Amino acid sequence: MDIHDSDPLRRLRAIMARLRDPDGGCPWDRAQTPGSIVPYTLEEAYEVGEAIASAEPEAIQGELGDLLFQVVFQARLGEEAGDFDFDDIARAIGDKLLRRHPHVFGDAEFAQDHEREAAWESAKADERRDRDRHSALDDIPLAMPALARAQKLQRRARRVGFDWDEAAAVIDKIREEIGEVQAEFEQGAVPERLTDEVGDVLFTVVNWARHLGVDAETALRGSNRKFERRFRAMETLAEADGPGMNDLSLDELEALWAEAKRSEGKGPLDHL
Structure with missing residues (x-):
């Protein structure tokens, strides 16, 4: 790979390899591990979201580039460890997209959106079973923002029927949870107890937002x-x-x- 390569992606990978080179590379980049750069990856993802919200194409392009660099960085670390490289990552996601879209790349036909979504979730469930993971709540990262993770937990629970039928039913639960916070507060509850009860209120409000079709995050x-x-x-x-x-x-x-x-x-x- 050459840092002067005319192909932008090959050039970026060459730059990354040079940064990690033990002989003349960047000391900071050489010192990083897969775990140490996770905070930067999360930060870059948030900055992509902010750029998209700003609706400024130049800012979006720049932040997407920063996020892509994080992927290239992890790929380089994986390659050095002999675990995987960038091509393996690209191949895996390509295979996954083909597998999860049989109506586009295969012979499957879905008359309704819910049929297509059910097939998607079934494919994901099969993949979890292949990895010896059996809970409907597997593969929901702990590092996700709390509101986003609450939504994902609730969507997974809905697949097995553990959910309210309509948004109106959640309102009564919100009132109940708020009443519990008020009661604990009036009784002089310790902060830990109030934290637990307030968390229940927030979790239920996220559920309400989900039923309304609103992304809480x-x-x-x-x-x-x-x-x-x-x-x-x-x-x-x-x-x-x-x-x-x-x-x-x-x-x-x-x-x-x-x-x-x-x-x-x-x-x-x-x-x-």
């Missing part, structure tokens, strides 16, 4: 961005009118919040 990311945008606008307004937010009362801060919302051109019913 995406929804909360959007609300985080909205809060940050409006809070920064509040800071700008406060600095324009005086010394800043620290010396303002809660009522004055609420007024700034309302003004920040109006500055976005939103209506009176737009509540965070």
Whole structure:
């Protein structure tokens, strides 16, 4: 492989090999292990999500490149260990896509979307059995963001019928869980107990979002961005009118919040 190769992917792999070269490579890159770069891989994945949310093609391209580098990095480490290389990774995902899309690459025909989804899940279940994993909850990474992992756990449970039939039924459960938090709080429960009960509320709200067809992780990311945008606008307004937010009362801060919302051109019913 050559760092001047005209093929972009071969060039990237050559650059990676050079970075890992014991003779003249980068000390930081040579010191890395498969486990040590996981935090960077997760960070890059989040940055891809943020770039996509920004709808800026140049930013998306750049962040996807950073994420691709993480894949190439892991592939190089696997190759050095004699376990696998980039071609093995690409071959495996290609085989998996062919296997999971018999309606595209084979003779299968599905009249309804749910039939195609059932076939997809069946193929995944077969793959888990081949790896001697038998629980419906196998292969859900612990490192996933908590909201996203909750959704995935709930979807897996739904496959065996452990789920509410409709979104309306979840609302009563949310009220029940909130009542349990309130009761524990009024009884002076220790923080660990309150944490457990609040977790139940969040898990149930995720379930409600799933029944409504809303991705909870995406929804909360959007609300985080909205809060940050409006809070920064509040800071700008406060600095324009005086010394800043620290010396303002809660009522004055609420007024700034309302003004920040109006500055976005939103209506009176737009509540965070």
